Amino acid sequence: MGFIKELYLNRHPGQYAFSMHRVTGVVLTIYLLLHITLHSTALLFGPEVYDRLLSKLENPFGRLLELLTILAVVIHMSNGVRLILIDFLDMAREHRRLAFGVLSFTLLFMGYAAWRILI
Amino acid sequence: MLSWFFQRVTAIFLILGMAVHILVLPLAGERLSYSLVSERLSHTGWILFDLLLLASCLYHGLNGIWGVIFDYNPKSLKAIGYTVFTISLIFSILGIAAIGGFR
Numbered sequence: 001m002g003f004i005k006e007l008y009l010n011r012h013p014g015q016y017a018f019s020m021h022r023v024t025g026v027v028l029t030i031y032l033l034l035h036i037t038l039h040s041t042a043l044l045f046g047p048e049v050y051d052r053l054l055s056k057l058e059n060p061f062g063r064l065l066e067l068l069t070i071l072a073v074v075i076h077m078s079n080g081v082r083l084i085l086i087d088f089l090d091m092a093r094e095h096r097r098l099a100f101g102v103l104s105f106t107l108l109f110m111g112y113a114a115w116r117i118l119i
Numbered sequence: 120m121l122s123w124f125f126q127r128v129t130a131i132f133l134i135l136g137m138a139v140h141i142l143v144l145p146l147a148g149e150r151l152s153y154s155l156v157s158e159r160l161s162h163t164g165w166i167l168f169d170l171l172l173l174a175s176c177l178y179h180g181l182n183g184i185w186g187v188i189f190d191y192n193p194k195s196l197k198a199i200g201y202t203v204f205t206i207s208l209i210f211s212i213l214g215i216a217a218i219g220g221f222r
Contacts, residue, residue: 026184033180040217044220073141080133113141113146117145
């Protein structure tokens with residue numbers, strides 16, 4: 001886990017972004033495999049079982065998990081846009097402003113997601 | 120180099136695809152249910168969208184995991200490659216079964 005050590009040796013936005021990208025990436029891939037397994041196997045048992053399974057997430061803990069998943073997606077996605085801009089549009093000089101943009105977009109979108117899911 | 124390029128191509132599709140997936144399903148304000156999903160999947164466009172999303176997600180995620188493992192200089196690179204490829208095949212079949220399973 002060398003990248004955790006890098007976090008305090010190398011304190012700049014790019015390093016934080018790299019660590020967040022890696023952690024959310026691994027978490028999201030594990031989520032994806034579970035997500036596919038759950039939805040495909042639940043269907044084998046018919047619509048009633050499928051609906052009953054989905055209703056198990058209709059509680060505060062389930063909503064929190066849903067929000068955390070969306071948080072991971074938004075962090076990974078907005079940082080991915082930053083990486084594409086740096087790689088393809090040669091915007092490495094703007095990296096500080098881009099990192100600030102990633103943070104702002106993540107906070108804004110999570111505000112919207114929390115409003116939609118919790119209220 | 121080719122896998123780096125495809126990682127970017129799937130990324131660009133996923134920016135759009137995941138935004139739609141999240142806005143249409145958990146953030147739509149309707150309770151998710153079998154009938155809601157099967158109504159949506161009665162349109163060919165949505166089936167194609169979901170299949171494309173499944174393929175891009177699996178490729179992007181598993182290629183990413185492969186890249187993370189690669190960073191730690193593993194000895195049995197070939198075995199890890201075959202393992203990741205087998206996992207992607209199994210979950211492609213499961214995913215296609217899930218998309219085709221709504222009637």
